[in-house]
Amino acid sequence: MNATAVEQHEVLVLGAGYAGLSATMQLAARTRKRGDLRVTLVNPYDTFTERLRLHMTATGQDTTEMHIPVLLESTGAGFVRGWVTAIDAEEKTVRIDDDRVLRYDTLVYSMGSIADTVSVPGVDDHAYTLNSPQDAALFADRLTRAAGGTVVVGGSGLTGIEAAAEIAERHPELQVVLLGRQEPGTGMHPKAKAHLDAALARLGVRVLSGVEVAKVLPDSVEFADGTNIQATAVLWTSGTRVSPMAAAAGLHVDERGRVITDSALRSVSHPDVYAVGDAAAIRQGYGVMHGTCQSGMPTGVHAALSILRVLAGKEPKPFRFGYYHTPVSLGRNDAVVQFTHPDDRPRRIVLTGKRAAKYKETVTAAPWPTFARMKKMPASGAFWPRGGRYTRIRSAK
Template identity: 40%
Template sequence: MQHRIVVLGAGYTGAIAAGRLAKRLHQEDVTITLVNPEPDFVERVRLHQVAAGQDLKPRPFAEMFAGTGVQLKLAKVTAVDVDRKAVAVAAANGLGREELAYDTLVYALGSGWHDGGVPGTAEHAHEVSSRPGALRLRDRLAALGAGRPVVVVGGGLTGLEAATEIAEARPDLDVALAAHGALGDWLSEKGRTHLRKVMDGLGITVHEHARVDAVGADRVTTADGRTLPAEVTVWTTGFAVHPIARATGLELADGDRIVVDGTMRSVSHPDVYAVGDAAMAMGPGDKPLRMSCASGVPMAWQAADAIAARLAGTEVPRVSIRYFQQCVSLGRKEGLIQFVTADDRAVDKTLTGRTAARYKELICKGAAWGVAHPTVGMPTRRRRVAPPQPRDRARADAATAVTARSA
């Protein structure tokens, strides 16, 4: 009996986990099914470039996983039943629904944009956390005439990258950034100084301590009564985890994120692993890992290696996940690399200018390349799956029977 591994979501974390598992385990011992609604990999960390009018290199999963044994299921996840160990999916083309039974589940559905309940945001604002959203914003910006106002709401990494990318690509627009606090207030003094210099050079108006509490068709309004003209509003204030986790029965934190141990295994359901934005994992200083590619990639490595080790009956490797830097692109010609402590606090050391822009570009290319090459620099010897114990086999047979009856 092959051990059935189902991976939900093919962003950075899900795709890396699936590919790494395929390199760790023998194809005759396992089936690895990767569920995703789109047939190609989306470089989420570059979506601000898409919004600004740039085209990205296509990365079809059929090419990335050719010969690995990973089976791509083009479908949207609609429900997860952790008691029956089954996932309900709807075909990406809308023509059919089915259930996928699993023995091990990797939950990597990630996150999307979050309007924070601010009135008018859902109706009037644009987002850059998904490819459809970035493409809609791209079309809207292309239709704007010179001098029209664009406001990017949110002073975090996504907001900074979106504002600078748009301003550089369209210097004829009146681009502004509304930040809840001071500009770059989490950066070192050197980092803040460089950031302000770049924003000034691109002609971006910065509104600090400007918490937006309403979005209209042609303006945003701040909590202190300021009205900022905005023919286009780009909302980047935070992310919301995919809501399916709420109905799974898994133990959650903050209402949405799956609580996992140091191997990314659910603390309530040992057959489930969660990686990326969907997981609540602790890092250095007993602080939760932040939602980011920098956190998600090593989480995927850890989960895949732990699953392979447990299936093979070998020692489970445990790697401490830590931070080294925050990489910010500030258009195509400028960048900022803020070096940080293990628990993500800024230090004095920074890298700026064109060198930083090239550094960030290498990071982005490396992240995408790593999806197709998930075990580079590590032993790739595949392990054999240990035979299941009688009790485990009985549970698997029962799950298969339930799925067959449901179909």
């Protein structure tokens, strides 16, 4: 007579960004020899989006394609391709676009964020974004047909800076305008900001700061003071928004729609739901974390370990994270790296030029060897964040 089958605890991970993939691989690697837990990753695409390289895709540069099923090979994790259309937090089900319904016991919500194209009129209709490789490729195609015109990059944050520099370097025939409410590099040490400003000037990027965009039109950008600038193409990088799915499911969210978590990254309203990466409002001693790969991967790892501690009848440990650096590429052979205090305040230590470009590339490529090590690691080990960096430590039991 066959032995009674072991009842499996179903963990669904929604979203295969840096945080979601980290949670999936950490959970699967630590439970691959167990028969009582099954991990399934749900994502609209079967390729991983390297958000740190989308400004390269947007200028027509080839980047390596990472297939999620290949990354998950030998981990024991399952993969479902599909768009999430609804979450029923009471019934513990997720519906995807082909009307399949997936059941879960524990949910990891990691659906990320996209560019905010709804706050300013005309952006959704007339501007390009870096929301996906497909969107970036559309913009790259538009650049090849710009015929010496003016390209406006809306948003002077890090994504806007990297995109403007990349466009100017790859397309010297175009006039690139970077605009935003603040100057590029605001918050950096003066040495880092000076290098950033000089690099943008060298590349011919025109910077317009202290401006507020009122409307994006088919061939121009209109400012709140009534003035405007002609634009052959507009790339929008200003602000982000998250999926309304969490709020619609009844999870407690903040004013931006991010899931509010406790110290272990559980939803404060639904403790069987963990929120990680950009989709979560994670509070630390210095305030709510902002979304980056640097912080996203550690949240995924911590959520995985918290889930395992709860299933073992133990209390999960509080998540603690400190920032370490802000690397910003300025084309392929230049960059600035601002090292930071754990609360993201700038330190005096700054790296610039080719050494900084090499450092930035190392950081950008870092997730792949980390994921590879996760696949092979023994169940007693974990890649754990300390001061914004990854350190291999023994599991806290």
